[in-house]
Every structure is written in C-alpha cells, then in structure tokens.
Amino acid sequence: MDQWNRRGNFGSSVGGDVNPDLRAERRTASFNVEKLTAILDGGADNTSTRRTVEAVIRGDPVFSRENQYFQSQNERYEAAVRKAVHLKEKMNQMGWTENGPEHQYCYRALAGDIAFNVHRVFKSSILALGTDEQITEWIPLADKHYIIGTYAQTELGHGTFLRGLETTATFDISTQEFILNTPKISAMKWWPGDLGRSATHAVVFAQLYIKGKCYGLHPFILQIRSLRDHSPAPGVTVGDIGPKMNFEHIDNGYLMLQNVTVPRENMLSRFSQVLPDGTYMKQGSDKINYLTMIMSRVGMLSSEVIPILLQACTIAIRYSVVRRQSKLNPRDPEAKILDYQTQQQKLLPLLATAYALHFMVAYMNKFYNKGYTEIKQGNFDSLPELHALTSGQKAFATDCCTAGVEVCLRACGGHGYSALSALPFLYTKVMASCIYEGENTVLFLQTARFLVKCLAAVRSGQPIPPSVAYLSSVDPGKCWAMTKMDFLKPDIYAEAYQHRAARLLRNAAAKLQALVQSGTAEYEAWNKCTVQLLQAAKAHSHYIVVKNFIETVEELRNEAEIQKIVKHLCDLYALHGIFSNMGDFLHDGYTSGDQMDMVTASYLDLLAVIRNDAVPLVDAFDFSDESLNSALGSYDGHVYQRLYKWAQKFPANQQVSQAYENYLKPLFQSALSKL
Numbered sequence: 001m002d003q004w005n006r007r008g009n010f011g012s013s014v015g016g017d018v019n020p021d022l023r024a025e026r027r028t029a030s031f032n033v034e035k036l037t038a039i040l041d042g043g044a045d046n047t048s049t050r051r052t053v054e055a056v057i058r059g060d061p062v063f064s065r066e067n068q069y070f071q072s073q074n075e076r077y078e079a080a081v082r083k084a085v086h087l088k089e090k091m092n093q094m095g096w097t098e099n100g101p102e103h104q105y106c107y108r109a110l111a112g113d114i115a116f117n118v119h120r121v122f123k124s125s126i127l128a129l130g131t132d133e134q135i136t137e138w139i140p141l142a143d144k145h146y147i148i149g150t151y152a153q154t155e156l157g158h159g160t161f162l163r164g165l166e167t168t169a170t171f172d173i174s175t176q177e178f179i180l181n182t183p184k185i186s187a188m189k190w191w192p193g194d195l196g197r198s199a200t201h202a203v204v205f206a207q208l209y210i211k212g213k214c215y216g217l218h219p220f221i222l223q224i225r226s227l228r229d230h231s232p233a234p235g236v237t238v239g240d241i242g243p244k245m246n247f248e249h250i251d252n253g254y255l256m257l258q259n260v261t262v263p264r265e266n267m268l269s270r271f272s273q274v275l276p277d278g279t280y281m282k283q284g285s286d287k288i289n290y291l292t293m294i295m296s297r298v299g300m301l302s303s304e305v306i307p308i309l310l311q312a313c314t315i316a317i318r319y320s321v322v323r324r325q326s327k328l329n330p331r332d333p334e335a336k337i338l339d340y341q342t343q344q345q346k347l348l349p350l351l352a353t354a355y356a357l358h359f360m361v362a363y364m365n366k367f368y369n370k371g372y373t374e375i376k377q378g379n380f381d382s383l384p385e386l387h388a389l390t391s392g393q394k395a396f397a398t399d400c401c402t403a404g405v406e407v408c409l410r411a412c413g414g415h416g417y418s419a420l421s422a423l424p425f426l427y428t429k430v431m432a433s434c435i436y437e438g439e440n441t442v443l444f445l446q447t448a449r450f451l452v453k454c455l456a457a458v459r460s461g462q463p464i465p466p467s468v469a470y471l472s473s474v475d476p477g478k479c480w481a482m483t484k485m486d487f488l489k490p491d492i493y494a495e496a497y498q499h500r501a502a503r504l505l506r507n508a509a510a511k512l513q514a515l516v517q518s519g520t521a522e523y524e525a526w527n528k529c530t531v532q533l534l535q536a537a538k539a540h541s542h543y544i545v546v547k548n549f550i551e552t553v554e555e556l557r558n559e560a561e562i563q564k565i566v567k568h569l570c571d572l573y574a575l576h577g578i579f580s581n582m583g584d585f586l587h588d589g590y591t592s593g594d595q596m597d598m599v600t601a602s603y604l605d606l607l608a609v610i611r612n613d614a615v616p617l618v619d620a621f622d623f624s625d626e627s628l629n630s631a632l633g634s635y636d637g638h639v640y641q642r643l644y645k646w647a648q649k650f651p652a653n654q655q656v657s658q659a660y661e662n663y664l665k666p667l668f669q670s671a672l673s674k675l
Contacts, residue, residue, distance in 0.1 A: 306401065359549055569617075
C-alpha cells in the first residue's frame with residue numbers, strides 16, 4: 001500500500017492514483033522512509049505530533065492557500081492576519097501553547113504564510129533583554145495578543161552596523177522619562193515586519209544619552225498605536241513601506257519619532273539600567289544587544305530558510321522523474337530527466353546540501369540553548385563564539401539555499417518559471433534571507449574577525465573555543481589519499497576542509513599583519529584584506545557543516561540502512577564541495593591533479609547511487625501537498641493535470657478582459673470593415 005495513503009495525507013490530489021514513474025521510484029527505496037522522517041523530526045513522537053497538527057490545519061478552510069497565487073498584496077496581508085487570529089483561537093481550542101512544538105508545526109504547515117511573525121521576536125527580545133519585572137508586565141499581554149509587537153532596529157540609513165544607528169533616547173531626570181527622536185530621515189526605522197499596519201507596540205533600539213553623554217545602543221518598549229482606534233500615538237509617524245519581491249503578506253513598515261516619551265521602566269534592563277538620578281549601570285558584554293539577533297538567526301534558519309531548500313528539492317526531484325525529455329537510448333521511450341547526469345549534477349548535490357544544513361541547524365539550536373542558559377546566568381564567555389558561529393552559518397546557509405532554489409527552478413525548465421510551481425515564490429522568499437537579520441558579507445566578516453583573534457590566541461598559547469580547535473592542530477601538509485575510494489573516508493575529506501579553512505585564514509591574517517607592520521592604519525589594512533577574509537570565513541563555515549554532517553552519520557550507527565544512505569549524502573556533499581572549489585584544495589599542493597581526478601570519479605559515482613534513492617529521500621521530508629502548494633511537486637505526480645486545473649482558477653480566465661473591450665474589440669472591428 002502506498003506510504004502516503006498510510007499516512008492519510010493525500011493532499012490536494014487530482015486523482016486517487018499516483019503517477020507510475022513516481023510509484024516505481026518509491027518501490028525501490030533502499031531504506032525505510034518512515035524511519036528517516038522520524039530521525040529528521042527528532043523522534044517518531046515528534047513526527048506523530050507534527051502530522052496531527054498538520055491534519056488539523058489542513059482540515060480547516062480558513063487556512064487554505066488554494067488561491068494564494070492569484071491574490072493582490074492587500075488580499076495576501078488580510079488573509080495572513082485572518083489566519084494568525086484564527087490560529088490563536090485554534091491553538092487555544094486544541095490546548096496547544098506557543099512554547100510547545102505545535103506552534104512550530106503550525107508554521108510549517110502554513111509555510112509561514114501568516115501574520116505576526118515579528119511579534120514573536122518582540123516577545124523574545126523582552127524575554128532575553130528584560131528584567132523579571134518587565135517580563136511579568138509585558139509577556140502576558142503579548143501572549144494574549146492584547147498588544148501586537150514588532151522589533152524596530154533597522155533604519156533607512158543603517159542595518160547590520162548597529163553602532164551606526166541614529167535614533168536617540170535622551171533621559172530626562174526631571175520627568176523620569178526617555179525622549180525618543182528620529183533626528184533625520186536616515187534614522188527612520190525601516191523594514192520591521194508587523195510595523196506597517198498591525199503593531200501596537202515596538203521594541204525600539206536607540207542611542208542612549210544621559211546628561212549629554214552617549215552610552216550606546218539600548219532597547220526600549222514603545223507604544224506606537226492606540227489600542228482604541230489603532231491611530232498613531234502622539235509624535236509617531238508610521239506606515240507600510242510598499243511592494244516587495246515577496247513577503248507581500250507581511251506589513252513591513254517605517255517609523256518616525258518626534259519627542260515620544262516613555263517611562264524609565266520601559267528600557268529593557270536585564271543587562272544595563274538607568275537609575276533615577278541618571279546613573280548608568282551595565283552588566284556583561286557590549287555585544288549583549290546581539291543576543292536577540294543571534295536568536296533570530298537560529299530561528300530563521302530553522303523555520304524559514306532550510307525548509308525552503310527542502311521544499312525546492314522535493315518539487316524539482318519529483319518533477320524530474322515525471323518529466324520525460326529526449327532519448328538516452330534511441331530504441332527506448334523518452335527518458336526521465338533525472339536519468340541525465342547533468343540533471344543529477346544540478347539537483348543531487350542540493351539534496352545532500354539540504355540534509356547537511358538540516359542537521360547543522362539542529363546542532364546550532366543545541367549550541368544556542370546552552371549558550372543562552374549560560375548568558376542568562378551571567379556567564380558571557382560563550383557569546384563571542386555564539387555570535388561568530390551564528391553569523392557565519394546564517395550567511396553560509398542563506399547563500400547556499402538561495403543559489404540552490406534558483407538551480408531547482410531552472411532545472412524544471414519553463415514550468416519552473418510558472419508561479420504555480422511554487423519555485424519563483426520560494427526563490428524570491430529565500431533571497432531576502434541573504435539580507436535580513438544581517439547582510440551576508442558583513443556577517444562573514446564578523447566571523448572572520450573572530451577567526452583572526454582566535455588564530456592570534458593560538459600563536460600566543462592561549463585557549464580557543466571548541467569550534468576553532470582545528471587551528472591549533474597539526475597540519476599534515478599533504479592529502480594521503482591513494483585511490484578514489486579513499487575519498488569516501490570522512491577523515492580524509494574532513495582533513496582537506498580543515499586544511500583549506502586554516503590555510504585561507506593564515507594567508508589573510510599574514511597579509512593583514514604585514515600591512516599593519518608596514519605602517520598601514522588598521523582599518524585600512526582590514527579593508528584591503530576583506531576579500532581574502534571573506535573566503536576564509538566561508539571556508540570555515542563550510543568545514544563546520546562538513547564536520548557536523550560526519551558526526552551526525554556516526555550517531556546513526558544503530559540504524560544501519562539509514563546510516564548507509566545518509567553516509568552517501570555526506571560523502572556527496574563533501575566531494576561536491578571539493579569538486580566545485582578545486583583551486584582552493586590544489587593551491588598549495590595539499591592535493592594533486594591525480595587526486596582531484598579521484599575526487600571527480602568518486603563524486604560522479606555517488607550521483608548514480610543517490611539518484612536511485614532521490615525520490616524516497618525527498619519523501620522523507622514529509623511535506624504535504626498543501627504545504628508545498630506546487631503544481632509540479634505534488635506527491636501523486638500529476639503535474640500536467642494540476643497545472644491545467646489550477647490555471648483555470650486564474651481570474652482572467654473567468655471573465656472578459658477590459659483590454660478586449662477598450663482596445664482589441666475596436667481594433668478587430670476596424671479590421672473587419674476592410675476584409
């Protein structure tokens with residue numbers, strides 16, 4: 001019996017049967033798909049809970065995404081708000097909590113197509129940066145949606161460079177209030193989600209001034225709209241920034257402040273506070289303001305970015321075994337396009353990347369939770385490593401996913417360009433992730449700065465954090481692989497990635513040091529090294545993903561058949577990285593040309609191996625048809641029927657066009673008189 005039918009999750013199938021090409025792919029799976037799904041979910045109980053939640057969402061017509069591709073921006077926004085309000089009611093009805101796994105599963109089932117997502121960041125920032133008293137005052141209101149919050153940090157003139165933010169908060173001792181101002185147009189808050197039309201409150205980041213002295217960036221809770229009629233509060237100018245490439249369901253907004261006052265108690269004060277007499281008190285690192293951003297980066301990778309690549313791979317790979325094009329053998333029918341090595345080379349490394357990044361973000365969640373617990377207890381030791389790790393991985397993963405989704409779209413040919421494939425929607429959505437929560441170039445360079453400091457610590461005999469321990473290990477100098485099979489040994493390719501990351505960092509650091517020693521100002525020397533520092537940060541981030549993938553495979557030792565296929569994916573991911581960056585590995589003679597030929601041979605062999613399990617591997621991601629919302633990627637594989645059926649719903653096919661009445665009809669009537 002078909003696995004999907006066993007799950008009772010047939011989705012929006014056009015018919016009750018499954019395309020025979022897809023069915024054949026599933027029958028030859030080398031592993032138990034259900035077991036792999038449970039591993040990806042973190043346990044069979046989680047899988048069961050997720051499917052229960054998805055069934056509830058799927059059974060409620062309010063959550064339908066059926067006509068999403070035909071909606072205007074305003075319709076998308078209103079639908080997202082309706083779903084958010086209804087979801088709150090549904091969760092209360094079902095006894096689900098926002099802190100439980102059910103909310104995460106609801107978000108996945110709705111593919112993020114819901115309002116008030118930044119409201120969660122608003123709450124998280126209060127929980128991370130607020131005192132116990134502030135948490136007690138504000139979180140219950142936010143939990144009950146008595147207020148809707150946003151997180152207003154980015155400005156029209158500044159984003160990732162937090163020290164450059166220009167909004168001011170001046171403490172008035174006589175009134176015990178902070179006076180917030182937008183001193184010029186570039187200081188206007190710009191881009192925060194939920195700000196444009198929804199939010200009543202905001203956590204606003206501003207430069208704190210006391211008695212004329214600036215104490216740097218601090219967060220303040222500010223009411224921006226009336227709870228009675230939703231009108232802007234006195235001194236507040238707020239609105240929607242207008243059309244975007246995607247996220248049309250989100251009301252990204254702007255905010256200007258003119259002498260807006262908030263009481264002293266509204267500055268989030270877990271790590272710094274202003275006493276009634278104006279005395280400023282601080283605890284911990286200046287980088288504590290990055291904590292909310294760190295948390296947001298981990299959350300966005302887990303809920304927004306990585307799932308998009310998983311979805312794109314699911315759509316493109318299923319389509320690639322349904323779509324037949326040309327002939328491999330002149331005597332045979334047209335071939336499945338996934339049988340062409342060039343199509344395998346496009347999609348299967350991306351499938352391996354999807355698995356690699358899924359396991360990486362699971363590791364990051366554990367790492368963040370441990371660090372956050374320590375920080376809340378007053379131990380800030382892990383903050384620099386946590387910031388560097390999340391910065392690098394956010395940039396690396398979003399770059400990979402954005403490039404990967406574009407490849408998936410192009411691999412589906414003309415049908416991939418149709419909005420009904422979902423791929424253009426996924427591409428424009430994931431592209432934004434390279435910019436928000438930190439622009440990727442800037443984030444890579446923040447990671448690079450951390451790496452340079454760690455390298456200096458190694459040379460002076462000081463301890464370094466675990467994620468960069470390889471910088472103090474002995475470098476073998478040469479790759480010792482003798483055959484193509486040697487390159488399927490994790491120790492060999494892990495060592496190659498380690499060597500590459502360390503070499504690029506040492507070269508960049510050496511150039512930086514030489515420039516400074518020659519009299520170049522440090523800031524100028526840094527700018528002259530940023531291209532190489534960027535390469536070093538990327539190589540470090542790549543190594544971390546490979547290393548974590550290897551460790552994940554080792555942890556699957558009790559699931560032999562699952563471990564085997566995941567090991568193939570790990571090998572493919574690692575060898576594709578070497579194959580695609582040969583210059584880095586050949587540069588100093590660490591590998592030879594002959595060894596690169598071995599890498600290529602093993603890499604191409606793996607494409608054929610993974611191809612046999614490609615469909616079961618994307619089935620293991622377990623996306624429902626409703627969540628994918630793709631005419632090309634449905635479980636039953638009825639691509640052409642679904643494309644035609646959905647096209648009939650396009651409003652233009654339901655009515656006479658005004659263009660005909662106004663322009664075409666007169667044109668044709670004029671022509672008729674002359675015929």
